[in-house]
Amino acid sequence: MEVSSELCSKGCTPWQRLLLTASLLTCWLLPTTAQVTIESLPLKVVEGENVLLRVDNLPENLLGFAWYRGIKNLKQGISLYSLAYGTNVQGPTHSGRETLYSNGSLWIQNVTKEDTGYYTFRTISRRGEIISNTSLxxxxxxSLYICGGPYKPRQLTIESVPPHVAEGGSVLLLVHNLPPYLRSIFWYKGVIVFNKVEIVRFRRAKTSSELGPAHSGREIVYRNGSMLLQNVTWKDTGFYTLRTLNRYGSVELAHVYLQVDTSLSSCCDPLKSAPLTINPVPPHAAEGESVLLHVHSLPKHLQTFSWYKGVCSTQAFKIAEYNIATKSIIRGRAHRGRETGYTNGSLLLQNVTEEDMGLYTLVVIDSNFKIETAHVQVNVNKLATQPVLRVTHTTVRVQSSVVFSCFSDITGISIRWLFNNQRLQLTERMTLSPSKCQLRIHTVTREDAGDYQCEAFNPISSKTSLPVSLAVVTE
Structure with a gap:
């Protein structure tokens, strides 16, 4: 009777109390049978993902079955299913994210670290006897793991679109690889984060913006983190910083350098020299390749130039310094032995790795001791490898559910889904996990039968899994 009251602590009808009392009035310490098995799909699940605890070899002639948290003290009921009535009874540890199916399997959505632990599945005969206890x-x-393989989230970056904007024009500071589970987004003018230079903050839960002291009335922030700057002037030239805050208190920073080309404006002096700029060649490189940071419009009467890793031009981040008069190159503390400087100011990065990603700074000084600074973003990616696609069942019934999981063994990869060699069009019956490596069809229909594939891609490469065929039956 005690177990019955525990499981019904959130409210049951009289017949449900009678059902639970009859079903659970027996000894808890019965031997576990090997007939019933439980499998976690996927085997490794990440915070925010979904997991299916699939039950196999379900006994016949059952009155019902139940899921519990724990392995010994089975008073923490999650859900009980009555086969006689085809209904669920939620237990005290039901969080609202669990779904119990008629085949015994338990679906848990949006898992958290608190969901880690033992789960026990119990089957009950029509005579109210416990047939089996099976635990998993x-x-x-x-986030260090994703869909069965090591996962390192892609670095948060910002791209200026277009790379150079004329005075009076508009520029979009486009954000890439925005972290999941975001709570707030902050934009700042400059590289230092403090209140006086805050442009705007965006709260995703409320879909609302709060303007900061540095807001000029020309900035618009979008839900994806990007910021549109309109009617730019030469005063807008410089660094912009994006700060993200997720619901777990984790903070990430990214910087972008905005170059306003006054030489492109009709009002400007046509005799004025073009600004110092840098282009990465190629814009996106594969690991092991070389990247040339090609410098344009180097001053004519150049005295020295220096390269730095990052946004700070200090000795700790200096890669190399070149003196025109002595034609000598002095290596800095940040030199890794793979950088080559040229007299035209350009810098060659050889055999690049993901650690080479980020901003680079060039500082030039002419014979009049005038200082110019330019920045460039370097992007490095791994070549995509063929992902592996798995499915909970290859044959499913109409109105049932099915889960596909895409496994990739490299970091910094994105996932998209294909159906019968075409881009999958998601419907209201389908959901993707936050990382998009897991696809669930909640209510299968005949139209879902066919070949499924997942594609792992990044800016430089893509690979598609072998197809998995899904058959849909009506019986």
């Missing part, structure tokens, strides 16, 4: 340990991984 579920481990919820942090």
């Amino acid at each position: 340990q579920l481990h919820v991984y942090s």
